[in-house]
Amino acid sequence: MVPQLRFLSSDTMKKANRQIRLMIGSNAGGSGKTTTTAHIACAVAQAGYKVTIIELDYSGSLSTFTGLPMHPPAEESAAYILQKGFKGNYPLQPIWTEHVPGVTVIQGGNSLGRSIREVHLDGRGFYSLRDRLEDYPLEADLVIFDTPASLEPMGAVALIASTHLLSAIKPECKDSEGFAGFLQWYYEKIEEFRLTPQPEILGFVPTRVDWSGVGTHRDLLGVDRQGKLRTDIDLSGTLPYLIEHEFNIHCFPAIRESNHYLKACYKRLPLHLYRPNCDYSKDFDPIATALIHLITA
Amino acid sequence: MAKPPAFSLQSSFSGAKASQETHSLKAQIAELQAELEQVRSGQTESSELVAEKVEALTSTLSSTGGVTQVDVSQIEPDVNQPRKTFPQQLILERAESLRQNGQISPVILIALPTGKYKLFDGELRWRAATFLKWDTLKAVFIPEHEVPSAEELFEGQIVAGIHSQRLHELDLADALIKYTVSRFPHFEGQELQIPKILNTAVRRLDRDRKLSELADVRVLGPHQQQDWLESAGFKLPAERDLFAVLLRFQLHPATVNSHVFSLLKLADDLKVAIREEGIEPRKAKEIGRLTFDRLQITEDEACRLRVDLMQQAIQEKMSLAAVQASVNTLIQQYAPNTKSLKDITPLGKLTQALKTIDLTDATPEALKELQIQLKETLKEVKGMLEF
Numbered sequence: 001m002v003p004q005l006r007f008l009s010s011d012t013m014k015k016a017n018r019q020i021r022l023m024i025g026s027n028a029g030g031s032g033k034t035t036t037t038a039h040i041a042c043a044v045a046q047a048g049y050k051v052t053i054i055e056l057d058y059s060g061s062l063s064t065f066t067g068l069p070m071h072p073p074a075e076e077s078a079a080y081i082l083q084k085g086f087k088g089n090y091p092l093q094p095i096w097t098e099h100v101p102g103v104t105v106i107q108g109g110n111s112l113g114r115s116i117r118e119v120h121l122d123g124r125g126f127y128s129l130r131d132r133l134e135d136y137p138l139e140a141d142l143v144i145f146d147t148p149a150s151l152e153p154m155g156a157v158a159l160i161a162s163t164h165l166l167s168a169i170k171p172e173c174k175d176s177e178g179f180a181g182f183l184q185w186y187y188e189k190i191e192e193f194r195l196t197p198q199p200e201i202l203g204f205v206p207t208r209v210d211w212s213g214v215g216t217h218r219d220l221l222g223v224d225r226q227g228k229l230r231t232d233i234d235l236s237g238t239l240p241y242l243i244e245h246e247f248n249i250h251c252f253p254a255i256r257e258s259n260h261y262l263k264a265c266y267k268r269l270p271l272h273l274y275r276p277n278c279d280y281s282k283d284f285d286p287i288a289t290a291l292i293h294l295i296t297a
Numbered sequence: 298m299a300k301p302p303a304f305s306l307q308s309s310f311s312g313a314k315a316s317q318e319t320h321s322l323k324a325q326i327a328e329l330q331a332e333l334e335q336v337r338s339g340q341t342e343s344s345e346l347v348a349e350k351v352e353a354l355t356s357t358l359s360s361t362g363g364v365t366q367v368d369v370s371q372i373e374p375d376v377n378q379p380r381k382t383f384p385q386q387l388i389l390e391r392a393e394s395l396r397q398n399g400q401i402s403p404v405i406l407i408a409l410p411t412g413k414y415k416l417f418d419g420e421l422r423w424r425a426a427t428f429l430k431w432d433t434l435k436a437v438f439i440p441e442h443e444v445p446s447a448e449e450l451f452e453g454q455i456v457a458g459i460h461s462q463r464l465h466e467l468d469l470a471d472a473l474i475k476y477t478v479s480r481f482p483h484f485e486g487q488e489l490q491i492p493k494i495l496n497t498a499v500r501r502l503d504r505d506r507k508l509s510e511l512a513d514v515r516v517l518g519p520h521q522q523q524d525w526l527e528s529a530g531f532k533l534p535a536e537r538d539l540f541a542v543l544l545r546f547q548l549h550p551a552t553v554n555s556h557v558f559s560l561l562k563l564a565d566d567l568k569v570a571i572r573e574e575g576i577e578p579r580k581a582k583e584i585g586r587l588t589f590d591r592l593q594i595t596e597d598e599a600c601r602l603r604v605d606l607m608q609q610a611i612q613e614k615m616s617l618a619a620v621q622a623s624v625n626t627l628i629q630q631y632a633p634n635t636k637s638l639k640d641i642t643p644l645g646k647l648t649q650a651l652k653t654i655d656l657t658d659a660t661p662e663a664l665k666e667l668q669i670q671l672k673e674t675l676k677e678v679k680g681m682l683e684f
Contacts, residue, residue: 173304176306176309177304177309180309180310180312180313181312181313183310183313183316183317184312184313184316187313187316187317187319187320188316190320191320191323220306227506228503231643232643237306237307238306239306242306242307242310246310246314247310247313247314247317253506253509285510286509286510286513289510289513290513293513
């Protein structure tokens, strides 16, 4: 039996009414974007919805969770859909088929090298992904764009095609500063590309969090060693407080670091499928729920 | 070379903040420009259109007879309705508003077999109209075949009260308990336990990091809420039933725990003051700290102190901070050995709380949880002392 999100049973699954296209970005390397992409895709698919991941990252690291061979040739990758003359035959590859239906991937990898250069040559260059998805809609309820840490140019290409954004950041100095840069970039790009409707920021999520072991994580999140919000300090200097109050951007509950993820990578599976009863995979539920609400609204 | 400045979260985000503000201002300008355009292009036609619409609406209203003028003397309040807080000040304010602006929205009535009418919604307007010695009030009626059972009626009144935000927390607390007992009769006789049952369950969900789910479950449909309730891991059916009631009203159980049920612990004199004088719940809670045991005086004396301070707070329109300061002064005066809460560290507060905790009404589940937590904390304390 396909395992379900704990509080949505299949016979009460709401119908999808719109397609959500989510960009996962951060402006910081190693923050857990790809991990977050794979696990959100899995959680939403387990609730019965169709998900497509489009990897726009030259590094091809999504293979860690899919097991697909890295760096496919151009015609089997995202580079293909960005080329002129694309006629809607997306190189979709189904993944995790023994465990959960409905998840497909369009891989990135080094074929994107040419695409990165060509973005600047074509008249509609940055809009190419958006144009393709408008001209040839994907069947998915949720499309996730896995983007590289450096935002230009593929981050911009994804932003223009997105309805929503989620930023995954480690609660540390470098990532926090990276996130500040990400926000600034977001506001500037909306203006530069005159994006309407504007893609909305779904929120940000602290990732790879180890509150029992790492003092900085505790300090920036304002929590104790058990991950509970502290009531004896001024929280206004913490990251979630700052972002929620100054920018009105939602902070999702943290995704905790765990060795289970490393082991899951050996099996090329997300945690939900590698260890179905693992508590850590539930960390993604709030994001999955928020997305499902949007999809079924 | 001078030392580089240390990392500061605020400074890191100053650039992003500036971009956001610029972005937001530009969006506002675009909106205003669009509105201005609309007004410019529609100006010559709009006033005629509006006049036409008003005429059409007026004739529809008078022909369908949806709203009627009813004799104020024929209207009775519903003594079972959840809203019981009608401070005199509020009645005067509403009366003044009625006098100046007239009655804007009709009250909702249910026809009684006696020929009189019972209020479903609008008791404040009715009280104000009575005060003004008005003859009639505008009213609409719930049709006879749609008049609900007592439980459904009460449920509907709670929903109406929550959505219109007119239901005072104390009334809501009483109403929720009454509704819970009527919906789940096994709670009968256990009314006083209900806030404790909620508190235990909320604390446990918090510990298991499930509280964040409630924000979403709160607004899901009944079947989905039911699914969540079944898999949420409640220790007692009573906990599950209580959560079912709160979620049915789209209330967040943690909020009800902190801000609604907590008012039930207040002394009766404070509850009366909240109801009749309109004192705010936070101030009432502060004054509620003046208990006979803390001040080491009799209950009568403590009650008098509370009532006096309450009157003062209302008459002088004291701020919350001023009320807090007065309470602390009184505590120092009567029980000089009591440390003010500000002076005690979190650890000191915990030690004090452990000394004074009353376990007589605790459920076995709550006691077991406490035992587990105490063992863990004791282990940590021993570890710290060994260094």
